[in-house]
Amino acid sequence: MxxxxxxxxxxxxxxxxALMxxxxxxxxxxxxxxxxxFFLVSGLYIMMxxxxxxxxxxxVYAGAIMVLFLFVLMLLNLNKATEPKTPLLVMLSSVGAAGIFVLVLIAALKDSFIQKSGQVAGNLNAGMVENLGELLFKKYIVPFEISSILFIASMVGAVLLAKREKPIID
Amino acid sequence: MESLTNRKRVVSDKPMTFLEKLYLPAIWGGMFITLKHIFKKNHTIKYPEEQRVFAPVYRGMHVLKRDEEGRENCTACGLCAVACPAEAITMVAEERKKGEEHLYREEKYAASYEINMLRCIFCGLCEEACPKEAVFLTDRIVPTEFDRNDFIYDKSVLVEPINDRIDITKRQNTGKRGVI
Amino acid sequence: MNPTTTNLSASIEFYILLSCVLFTIGALGVLVRRNMIVLLMCIELMLNAVNLLLVAFSTYYGQGDAQIFVFFIIVVAAAEATVGLSILIMAYRNNKSTDVGLFKTLKD
Amino acid sequence: MDTALLIEKLVLVVLLFLVSLGIAAYSTYFERKLAAWIQDRVGPDRAGPFGILQPIADGVKMFMKEDFTPKNADRWLFILGPGIAMFTALITSSIVPWGTDLYLFGRTIVLQVADFNIGILFVFGTISIGVYGIMIGGWASNNKYSLYGAIRASSQMISYELAMGISAITIIMMSGSLGLTDIVKSQHGMNWNIFYQPVCFLVFFICALAETNRAPFDLPECESELIGGYHTEYSSMKLGLFLFAEYVSMFVSAAIISILFFGGYNFPGMDHFSGNTLALLSVLVFFAKIFFFIFVIMWIRWTIPRFRFDQLMHLGWKVLIPIAIINLMLTGIVIAFHEGWFLN
Known part of the structure; x- marks a missing residue:
């Protein structure tokens, strides 16, 4: 297969x-x-x-957001690993907690309601552009517009935050 | 002042019009100029195959002349070395022995005569200073070498071969010799 | 797996499991790392795990709505990243460090 | 999967790879020739008749040169950088429709490696990844000039991607599809988008120049300020890959421009032909358009001086994006009127 x-x-x-x-x-x-x-997850999307x-x-993720991250890292010149070492105890307990967390998640989802046999026969092309466009611009037009406002707000916020304040001369 | 060419432009700093601010007409103008140049004749001379014609007063590599009987003209008087602004010329003088009359024209000759071609600026003052018509600058080009020492030319390079005389008649006819 | 009943090429459990694991790895990163940039990246990782789950369910049920939500999550993630990074740059400018421990002073 | 289809696509991929590399190699030769002609010179003419073996000589030179990695460079990323640049440049050509269908051995062969129904988004995806090659290479060299080149490259590419995307959306609205095949087919019969969208074409073309790092937007690698920018530390074939990637992406962007605005493989009077003749002619016409745009891009390089960085940002954000958005809105209104949205 x-x-x-x-x-x-x-x-x-x-x-x-992800572990790396x-x-x-x-x-x-x-x-x-x-x-x-992100690329591998995109591959999974294509498989779906x-x-x-x-x-x-x-x-968006690989082409814009991650370029932004890389850009910031380069600008701040964080070439050396300046990060303080995490204590071993914190490390071990975090790993343990994470393990327990994933166990609980799986256990909770294992017996959940997912229908296991012959039922779902929705649109095969649900992920195609035509379908998503119809949904986005008809059913979800208001959230779409609101998200653009969110974008503008975040843009203005980022510019304001990152702008160097002029020194006050008195 | 009257300008020599009619290409003079008066510079002004008046604000640009909208069309000028678009820059597109100017860009088109520039592109058109480069396009015109594609179809123009090019001025390249492909050197080893084609060679530029030298001017008659071109000053290239030196030659130490012999007279009609094949005797060296140089008497090692040292005037060329004195005249040289770049101090490229050195020589050692020696007296002519008996039996060497067929080699050297006068009683004194240059036992060694060296020109450092890296120092030489090809000004031609040595040629003008020489009273014996011994040193001339020719239209030959100094070849390239890999070692700096190879640029110090001694008599074996500078003196013209007996069988293969170097033509310097053009330089003698320029009229500056014997004017003084 | 029966191709007539589902549009997925693997069982839905596979995607649920994978997205749980990816989410946990992101959460683990938030716990373990001290560098703010890496923390932001781990948040992106967790969002991506959620996206994966949404897309899997959307394809499973053959409806596009969940994918629209993924779209919005991506939008919000982009906004979050810009604001987060600008806050980070501000913090770095003041303290010359990207350690999250810096924000301890906020509680004083 | 159908074995014949697999072989067919494999042959197409290999052919496309070779053609891309060949065109990129001869672009270097032609660029030097054109520069020489514009400057009233002769250009390379020693290797073979008229110097046509010059790319091979250059390639051999690139291979023979010392492959040097700086001591403090990040070794793996240093190698990864040019690899990514070349990969992203080459992969974009996989969705380009090169001509009409070919009929061979009783099969219909589509002259396109993959007909994605989101073709143009794929192009933008690869463009947005393309910046990583330069960024990683520039950062891994551990050289301040390389780093400056990398930072400039990334900010320039991100900025110009926006205007490029908006102008591409206008074209998508015109043709009603994201697939490149549909866009080409919608321009059948001299309905080329350039006649309807000249402003959009101008914006897209300028952005394409900026995205491929060609002059006048070659700030990431400008020799006079950054001594080569992101590839300062590169030598031998790694440098060769960077330079090659630039020419390959120039070829691909010329192809994309001619698809989006100049009708791709369409040509006037193509209805008089059919079958394999039409296929061959369409491929030839398409390549003629591509070569014309490669020529124009080179011609611009040897005419217009390089921008200053603040001018570049000004042009991108304050000129091109507003123009593209206004153009988009006007197009939307016209389309809405045309389809009679306001009537009922």
């Missing part, structure tokens, strides 16, 4: 690179591994026939 195999490979690699994001010493390496993760979201994921 090729499709299933591709899914497993993409999933495994994305978990691996967390555990690589160098922030720039983290960014690059995160980009790899959600092409539009896959490309949007690449354009």
């Amino acid at each position: 090729t499709a299933e195999l591709i899914n497993w490979i993409l999933g495994g690699l994305s978990i691996g690179s 994001v967390v555990f690589s010493k160098h922030p720039i390496r983290s960014v690059l591994y995160l980009i790899v993760t 026939n959600a092409q539009f979201l896959a490309i949007v994921n690449i354009i």
Whole structure:
């Protein structure tokens, strides 16, 4: 089963690179591994026939947000790993907590209501542009407009925050 | 003052019009100029195959002349070395022995005569200073070398071969010799 | 897996599991790392895990609504990243460090 | 999957790869020739007749040169940078429709590697990844000039992507599809978008110049200020990959421009032909358009001086984006009137 195999490979690699994001010493390496993760997740989207979201994921996440991260890292010149070392106890307890968390999540979802057999026969092309466009610009037009206002607000906020204040001369 | 060419432009700093602020007409103008140049004749001379014609007063590599009987003209008087502004010329004089009359024209000759071609500025003052018509600048080009020492030319390079005389008649006819 | 009943090429459980694990890794990063930039990145990772789950369910049920939500989440993530990074730049300018411990002073 | 289809696509991919590299190689030659002609010179003419073997000589030179990695460079990322640049430049050509269908061995062969129904978004995706090659390469060199080049490149590319995207949206509205094949087909019969959207074309073309780092927007690598910018520390074939990537992306962007605005493989009077003749002619016409745009891009390089960085940002944010948005709105209104939205 090729499709299933591709899914497993993409999933495994994305978990691996996500781990590398967390555990690589160098922030720039983290960014690059995160980009790899996004690509793998986009691959999973394509496997799920959600092409539009896959490309949007690449354009927005990998192409814009991560460039921003990389840009900030380069501007701040954080070349050396300046981060203080996390104490071993914190490390161990975090890993333990995370393990328990994922166990609880899986246990909770294991017996949940997901219908297991012959029912769902929705639109096969739900992830295609035509469908999403219809939804976005008819059913969800108001949230769409509001999100653009959110964008402008965040843009103004970012400019205001990052702008260097002029020294007050008295 | 009257200008020599009619290309003079008076510079002004009046504000640009809207059309000028668009820059597009200016860009089109510039593009058109470069396009015109694509079809123009190019001025390249492909050097080893084609060579530029030298001016008659061109000053290239030196030559130490011999007279009609093949004797060296130079008497090692040192005037060229004195005249040289770049101090490129050195020489050692020696007296002519018996039996060397077929080699050297006068009683004294240059045992060694060296020109440092890296120092030489090819001004031609050595040629003008020489009273014996011994040193001339020719239209030959100084070849390139890989070692700085190879640019110090001694007599083996400078003196013209007996069988392969170097033509310097053009330079003798320029009229400056013998004017004084 | 029966292709006539679902549009997914793997079972839905696979995607649920994967997204749980990715989310946990993001949360783990927030716990473990001290660098603010890496923290922001871990938040992006968690958002991405949620997105994955939404897309999986959307395809599972053959309806596009969840994908619209993913779209909005991406938008919000972009806004969050810009604001977060500008706050980070401000903090770095004042303290020459990107350690989250700096924000301890906020409680005083 | 159909084995014949697989072989067909594989042949197409290999062919496309070779053609892209060949055109990129000869673009370097042609660029030097054109520069020479514009400056009343001859240009490279020693390697072979008229110097047509010059790209091969250059390639051999690139291979023979010392491959040097700076001591404090990040070794892996230093290698990764040019690789990403080349990869993203090449992969964009996979969705370009090169001509009408070909009929061979009783099969219909589509001259396109992948007909994505979101083709133009794919183009933007690859463009937005393309910046990583330069950024990673510039940062990994551990050189301040490289870093400046990388930062300039990323801010320039992000800024110009916006105006480019908006002007592309105008074209999407005109043709009603994101797929490049549909965009080409919608321009059949001299309905080229350039006649309807000249302003949009201008914006898109300027942005394409900026995205491919061509003059007058070659600030990331400007020799006079940044001694080569992001590829200062690169040598040998890694440098070669960077330079090659630039020419490949120039080729691809010329293809995209001619698809979006000049009808792709459409040409006047194409209805008189059919079958394989039409396919061959359409490919030839398409390549003629591509070569014309490559020529124009080079011609611009040797005419217009480089921008200053603040001028670049001013042009991108305060001129091109507003123009593109106004153009988008006008187009939307016209389309709405045309389809009679205000009547009922």
